[in-house]
Amino acid sequence: MLKKSPFMDELLWFEWIELELFMMEDKTVKADSSGDILFSKLVLNPEHKLLSFQYPVHRKNPKFITHSDIGNYFLIAHRNSEGDVIFTDCTPALVRMIEYLAERPLSVRSLFSAFQHEYNLTFAEEDQKAIIQFFDNAFSQKLIIGFNN
Numbered sequence: 607m608l609k610k611s612p613f614m615d616e617l618l619w620f621e622w623i624e625l626e627l628f629m630m631e632d633k634t635v636k637a638d639s640s641g642d643i644l645f646s647k648l649v650l651n652p653e654h655k656l657l658s659f660q661y662p663v664h665r666k667n668p669k670f671i672t673h674s675d676i677g678n679y680f681l682i683a684h685r686n687s688e689g690d691v692i693f694t695d696c697t698p699a700l701v702r703m704i705e706y707l708a709e710r711p712l713s714v715r716s717l718f719s720a721f722q723h724e725y726n727l728t729f730a731e732e733d734q735k736a737i738i739q740f741f742d743n744a745f746s747q748k749l750i751i752g753f754n755n
Contacts, residue, residue: 613661613671620663623655624693627685637752643742647711647754654684654749656701657693664693686748694749700740711754714741 630653637649657664659679661671680701682694696704702724703717712720714737722728729737744750 613663616659616661617663617668623683624691627683627691638755639752641753641755644714647713648707648750649711649752649754650707651684651749651751657681684749692747
C-alpha cells in the first residue's frame with residue numbers, strides 16, 4: 607500500500623496531529639486581550655504544532671495526490687478556544703518566527719529584526735505587509751492568544 611501511496615505515512619501523521627490537538631489537555635497562558643499586532647509582544651497559543659510534509663495531505667483528497675505533488679509544505683496546527691483544530695499554510699520564514707514566539711513573547715517588529723539578523727537579509731515592504739497580515743489572521747484565529755504588555 608505504501609508503494610502505491612507513498613504519502614500515506616504523512617496522511618496518517620496529519621490525522622494523528624489533529625486528534626492529538628483536539629484531545630490534548632488545556633494549557634493556560636496569561637495574555638492580555640488588547641494590544642497592537644505590530645508593537646505589543648505576542649503570546650503564542652501553547653496548543654500548537656509546526657508541521658512539514660512532502661505531500662499536500664492537508665490540501666488534497668488522497669485519491670488525487672500523485673508523485674508530481676512532491677514539494678515542501680509547511681503548516682501550523684493549533685486548537686482555538688472553542689476546541690476547533692485549525693491548520694494554516696505558511697512559509698519557512700513564518701515557521702521560524704513562530705519558533706521565536708514559542709521561546710518568548712515578541713512583537714512583530716522584534717520578529718522582523720530577529721529574522722533579518724539571523725538570516726542577514728532585509729524584508730521588502732510587501733513581505734512585511736504579508737507577515738503583518740499573517741499575524742493579524744493568527745490573532746483572529748487564536749494562534750496568537752493575546753499580548754504580553
